[in-house]
Amino acid sequence: MRVIGVESSCDETAVALICSERGLLSHRIHSQIELHQEWGGVVPELASRDHIRRVLPMLAEVLGEAGLQQADIDGVAYTAGPGLIGALLVGACIGRSLAFAWGVPAVGIHHLEGHLLAPLLEAEGPAFPFLALLVSGGHTMLVQVHGLGEYQILGESLDDAAGEAFDKTAKMMGLGYPGGPALARLAASGRAGRFRLPRPMLDRPGFDFSFSGLKTAAVLALREAGDDPAARAGLAADFEAAIVDTLITKTLRALDHCGLDTLVVAGGVGANRRLREMLKAAAAARGARVYYPRPEFCTDNAAMIALAGLKRLERGERAGQAIHARARWPLDELRPPPH
Ligand code: KG4
Ligand code: ZN
Numbered sequence: 001m002r003v004i005g006v007e008s009s010c011d012e013t014a015v016a017l018i019c020s021e022r023g024l025l026s027h028r029i030h031s032q033i034e035l036h037q038e039w040g041g042v043v044p045e046l047a048s049r050d051h052i053r054r055v056l057p058m059l060a061e062v063l064g065e066a067g068l069q070q071a072d073i074d075g076v077a078y079t080a081g082p083g084l085i086g087a088l089l090v091g092a093c094i095g096r097s098l099a100f101a102w103g104v105p106a107v108g109i110h111h112l113e114g115h116l117l118a119p120l121l122e123a124e125g126p127a128f129p130f131l132a133l134l135v136s137g138g139h140t141m142l143v144q145v146h147g148l149g150e151y152q153i154l155g156e157s158l159d160d161a162a163g164e165a166f167d168k169t170a171k172m173m174g175l176g177y178p179g180g181p182a183l184a185r186l187a188a189s190g191r192a193g194r195f196r197l198p199r200p201m202l203d204r205p206g207f208d209f210s211f212s213g214l215k216t217a218a219v220l221a222l223r224e225a226g227d228d229p230a231a232r233a234g235l236a237a238d239f240e241a242a243i244v245d246t247l248i249t250k251t252l253r254a255l256d257h258c259g260l261d262t263l264v265v266a267g268g269v270g271a272n273r274r275l276r277e278m279l280k281a282a283a284a285a286r287g288a289r290v291y292y293p294r295p296e297f298c299t300d301n302a303a304m305i306a307l308a309g310l311k312r313l314e315r316g317e318r319a320g321q322a323i324h325a326r327a328r329w330p331l332d333e334l335r336p337p338p339h
Contacts, residue, residue: 005306008091009083014302026065048086077309080108081326088325114304118293136267137163149336155207165211187240190233270298
């Protein structure tokens with residue numbers, strides 16, 4: 001089966017083509033970062049308009065690179081939520097309409113299911129069941145993944161997501177948008193240890209997170225650092241360390257709680273080097289193995305949507321003719337496909 005995936009839930013437009021036998025055949029990602037940069041964050045209406053301009057030309061490129069044509073496609077998967085509703089509707093309208101025009105089935109995919117399954121795009125991917133740490137701009141969650149469509153949320157952020165905390169602190173430090181990668185780069189050049197930042201919620205049982213207090217502590221520390229470059233770099237390092245420590249401690253607790261030895265890290269913050277290295281070492285020390293998508297598939301992409309779509313279509317799931325998208329869509333409402 002060959003499936004086209006379309007992702008347009010936020011500020012990346014992406015199209016991918018996956019094959020059940022040969023894996024990912026081709027894919028494209030266009031980031032709208034430059035478009036939104038001057039506004040310091042994503043402007044929903046601009047995002048929707050840009051998706052409209054780009055999806056079909058990208059589809060032509062993806063088919064061309066794979067040497068395939070419309071008639072070779074057996075299904076279409078599109079991100080149906082959660083995300084910006086206007087942006088989602090662009091991908092949903094185009095995805096559903098293409099499937100209708102081509103006479104093939106369509107399926108609407110939950111964006112976070114895409115992130116959870118992204119490590120399966122790699123040659124040596126994990127097998128079910130596994131624990132997933134999902135850390136993106138919009139979500140921070142620990143999820144026990146029993147199988148396709150069987151997701152049990154163990155804990156999540158009660159306020160800001162980890163990526164959001166990175167972005168807000170980076171913005172405050174004048175590092176631009178999106179700030180996560182810029183703050184991580186600054187942290188790499190700084191020496192940690194000067195600023196005592198909190199590790200929120202570590203003293204409480206359970207697997208929930210909270211990052212808004214950390215952000216407030218960073219505001220105060222920034223006043224202390226002033227314009228001194230070394231102090232600012234040190235603050236970035238301390239901030240990154242506080243987030244990474246918190247994520248790692250709760251994740252190890254959850255691994256013990258579930259009795260699992262397979263961990264998946266997904267979502268944009270999963271591209272953070274410090275998190276990747278420290279989590280790998282900490283997990284290995286307890287005999288667990290960590291799986292990451294390659295960095296380009298940590299952030300938003302269509303390969304993960306095509307993969308989730310392929311798996312659901314193969315097992316008989318079919319979307320109706322209606323065009324359907326949801327800005328809010330709790331992950332644990334998902335169900336396994338029919339077969
Ligand atoms: O998954 P994603 O691409 O979009 C959402 O669905 O949210 O995640 C984007 C988030 C942003 O907050 C970005 O700042 C963060 O991931 N991010 C990072 C790094 N790369 C991306 N945060 C920390 N370190 C990084 N290297
Ligand atoms: Zn995402």
